[in-house]
Amino acid sequence: MKLSREAIEQLAIHLETCELEAKDTPKITDEHPDMDWDDAYAIQDEIRRRKIARGNRVIGLKAGLTSHAKMKQMGVETPVFGFLVDYFSVPEGSEINTSELIHPKVEPEIAFVTKAPLRGPGCHIGAVLAATDFVIPAIEVIDSRYRDFKFDLKSVVADNCSSSRFVVGGSMAGADDVDLRTTGIVLEKNGEPVAFGAGAAVLGHPAAAVAMLANMLGERGEEIPAGSLILSGGITEAVAVQPGDDVTLRVQGLGSVSVRFK
Numbered sequence: 612m613k614l615s616r617e618a619i620e621q622l623a624i625h626l627e628t629c630e631l632e633a634k635d636t637p638k639i640t641d642e643h644p645d646m647d648w649d650d651a652y653a654i655q656d657e658i659r660r661r662k663i664a665r666g667n668r669v670i671g672l673k674a675g676l677t678s679h680a681k682m683k684q685m686g687v688e689t690p691v692f693g694f695l696v697d698y699f700s701v702p703e704g705s706e707i708n709t710s711e712l713i714h715p716k717v718e719p720e721i722a723f724v725t726k727a728p729l730r731g732p733g734c735h736i737g738a739v740l741a742a743t744d745f746v747i748p749a750i751e752v753i754d755s756r757y758r759d760f761k762f763d764l765k766s767v768v769a770d771n772c773s774s775s776r777f778v779v780g781g782s783m784a785g786a787d788d789v790d791l792r793t794t795g796i797v798l799e800k801n802g803e804p805v806a807f808g809a810g811a812a813v814l815g816h817p818a819a820a821v822a823m824l825a826n827m828l829g830e831r832g833e834e835i836p837a838g839s840l841i842l843s844g845g846i847t848e849a850v851a852v853q854p855g856d857d858v859t860l861r862v863q864g865l866g867s868v869s870v871r872f873k
């Protein structure tokens with residue numbers, strides 16, 4: 612690690628304050644160009660520790676930058692992961708208050724809910740499907756704390772991978788009931804289709820993103836607990852939203868999920 616414990620705590624406070632007060636900031640590697648991956652995840656861990664200490668509950672995890680569309684949009688080449696806490700979850704069909712956010716974007720995703728723990732190394736798609744209770748459509752709302760969404764990978768990892776809000780809905784299905792590689796999705800904004808894709812856009816199969824996550828956690832001696840909700844990553848580029856926008860995600864065979872921005 613290159614950063615002192617004090618620097619990690621200060622950066623965690625800075626980024627979390629930006630999140631809670633909806634203020635943007637230049638990417639942290641501008642001031643700390645030598646920080647390494649351990650520093651980046653240590654800052655994310657400190658943000659998680661602060662939230663738990665404040666009474667928030669960790670309810671799941673997210674894989675990010677798992678599709679080529681997203682990697683190209685953000686100019687990066689490696690998937691990353693973050694955590695999800697209770698207040699990120701928004702009920703289906705409800706409104707998200709944009710004044711609590713900086714510059715939100717939406718992403719179409721497949722969410723997995725696990726019924727058994729998953730631990731790497733060696734976790735694979737088969738293990739993920741066997742440990743999956745159900746899959747369900749999800750709209751993730753990302754809101755990078757970095758000005759104009761301009762960041763590098765270490766900065767975005769420290770910022771909990773732009774995690775902000777998410778909504779799940781539509782129909783649940785068992786992992787055996789759908790072929791998630793060929794499952795088509797349409798993302799609509801105000802009734803207009805704005806992005807299209809299929810599950811294979813995410814590392815060839817959305818379950819591969821969950822396996823990757825279990826393997827990355829395994830390197831840290833951690834696992835995905837049973838009962839976790841996992842967002843497997845945006846299938847398409849993220850789409851910016853404004854107050855007044857209505858967003859619907861339609862997933863083949865799994866119905867639709869909607870959310871409104873005020």
Ligand SMILES: O=C(O)C/C=C/C(=O)C(=O)O
Binds near residue numbers: 676678718760767843
């Ligand atoms: O693009 C970002 O701000 C980082 C987050 C990415 C994802 O959440 C994703 O690719 O699904």
